[in-house]
Amino acid sequence: GLSGQRTWTPAWRDAKPKKRYQAVIIGGGGHGLATAYYLASKHGLRDIAVIERGWIGGGNTGRNTTVIRSNYFFPESARFYDFSLSLYENLSRELNYNIMFSQRGMWSFAHDRHGVEMLRRSVNAMQINGADAEYHEADEVLRRIPGLNPSPRFPILAGLNQPRGGTARHDAVAWGYARAADALGVDIIQNCEVTGFDIREGRIAGVQTTLGDIAADRVGIAVAGHSSVMARRAGFRLPITSYALQAFVSEPMKPVLDTVVLAPSTGTYLSQSDKGEIVVGSALDLFPSYAQRGSLPVLESTAAGLIDLFPQFSRVRLLRQWAGIVDVVHDSTPILGESPVKGLYLNCGWGTGGFKAIPAGGFCFAHHMATGEAHTLAAAFSLDRFRTGALIDEASASGIAH
Numbered sequence: 035g036l037s038g039q040r041t042w043t044p045a046w047r048d049a050k051p052k053k054r055y056q057a058v059i060i061g062g063g064g065h066g067l068a069t070a071y072y073l074a075s076k077h078g079l080r081d082i083a084v085i086e087r088g089w090i091g092g093g094n095t096g097r098n099t100t101v102i103r104s105n106y107f108f109p110e111s112a113r114f115y116d117f118s119l120s121l122y123e124n125l126s127r128e129l130n131y132n133i134m135f136s137q138r139g140m141w142s143f144a145h146d147r148h149g150v151e152m153l154r155r156s157v158n159a160m161q162i163n164g165a166d167a168e169y170h171e172a173d174e175v176l177r178r179i180p181g182l183n184p185s186p187r188f189p190i191l192a193g194l195n196q197p198r199g200g201t202a203r204h205d206a207v208a209w210g211y212a213r214a215a216d217a218l219g220v221d222i223i224q225n226c227e228v229t230g231f232d233i234r235e236g237r238i239a240g241v242q243t244t245l246g247d248i249a250a251d252r253v254g255i256a257v258a259g260h261s262s263v264m265a266r267r268a269g270f271r272l273p274i275t276s277y278a279l280q281a282f283v284s285e286p287m288k289p290v291l292d293t294v295v296l297a298p299s300t301g302t303y304l305s306q307s308d309k310g311e312i313v314v315g316s317a318l319d320l321f322p323s324y325a326q327r328g329s330l331p332v333l334e335s336t337a338a339g340l341i342d343l344f345p346q347f348s349r350v351r352l353l354r355q356w357a358g359i360v361d362v363v364h365d366s367t368p369i370l371g372e373s374p375v376k377g378l379y380l381n382c383g384w385g386t387g388g389f390k391a392i393p394a395g396g397f398c399f400a401h402h403m404a405t406g407e408a409h410t411l412a413a414a415f416s417l418d419r420f421r422t423g424a425l426i427d428e429a430s431a432s433g434i435a436h
């Protein structure tokens with residue numbers, strides 16, 4: 035800092051595109067960068083490009099509320115998300131980059147007796163699936179979360195805590211994977227949009243970009259809310275609807291909240307960042323949109339939900355608000371694997387909850403792109419499930435705001 039940053043070296047090269055790569059990944063978010071890193075580190079590929087139309091981490095990876103958890107219901111999801119959580123637990127060491135992973139626990143509440151039954155069911159499912167989960171009565175919830183309103187509009191009857199859940203610094207996850215991938219020779223190409231595909235006899239042969247054509251016989255799409263746009267360019271459709279999901283932060287305060295809290299009644303959830311801001315998110319803006327901004331009614335109801343849970347925050351000022359475009363699949367489960375075009379792979383459908391999935395998403399996607407076979411942890415997430423009917427309806431775990 036005192037040197038005016040003059041002695042700092044860039045953490046990754048500003049790569050210019052080559053004419054051909056062994057593998058091209060479209061989208062420099064967490065999933066794209068993690069995929070490139072694991073392709074290089076686990077599968078020995080060296081000739082890889084990540085193509086990003088803006089700047090890396092400028093999509094949802096840099097816009098999310100950073101909640102990491104594995105409180106899913108079905109074994110397929112629980113196994114996958116718990117694997118992701120376990121990769122997060124060692125990620126700072128693996129990447130030699132501090133991602134500020136803070137396992138401060140994540141609470142979710144029940145507000146009526148049906149909610150209590152569902153909560154008990156979730157705790158059972160999580161424990162059977164090997165994830166950590168605790169069930170607590172209301173008095174224990176209030177004891178553990180200081181400042182929580184004891185009589186909110188929707189009463190808190192019980193709580194589910196996942197102690198290993200928490201938050202991480204979102205930018206650091208993108209930057210950590212980028213630096214590690216670059217060190218293994220991956221070309222990270224920013225300000226380059228993929229505008230089309232070169233497809234010959236049903237097989238991918240390359241991509242068209244604003245910086246020229248690039249040949250590759252293995253291409254991965256990891257563009258979140260723009261997955262259906264890319265699919266259309268490749269000539270097929272995806273069961274994805276894109277919505278804006280918004281969040282906001284307050285002005286910074288001294289530490290007041292040492293865990294993550296979610297109230298399903300209002301959809302409001304919050305945590306406190308290391309800078310001291312209260313980070314607040316909520317449900318989707320429920321109309322399809324590619325406009326990267328949230329609407330006022332959702333912001334208003336989220337703020338109302340926040341003040342209901344923590345009335346003392348009513349005097350705190352809002353610092354900024356933003357939104358990202360998320361890719362929602364109708365069974366709230368991601369799509370990971372092959373597309374109708376041979377050699378063109380899909381990593382999408384993370385909806386409101388793909389930040390927590392970045393390590394496992396990248397790991398399994400790299401496995402599929404390198405070997406041509408689905409990783410066992412992700413085999414159930416194929417696009418084919420919309421033909422076979424083997425859907426994994428995780429709406430109760432991920433239908434809310436992350």
Ligand code: FAD
Pocket residue numbers: 060061062063064065066085086087088089090091092093094095096097098099100101102226227228229256257258259260279280281315356357358359360384385386387388389390391435436
């Ligand atoms: P992105 O990070 O969006 O990366 C995709 C990239 O593709 C973008 O950088 C984009 O510029 C690029 N791209 C698009 N089209 C092209 C093209 N034609 N050519 C080249 N590049 C292209 N998840 C959680 O787990 N926990 C949370 O608490 C949470 N909160 C959220 C809160 C909000 C407000 C939002 C918006 C999302 C939240 N999510 C959360 C979801 C999470 O952020 C995403 O699921 C995740 O970041 C997706 O990562 P990604 O790498 O697939 O996508």
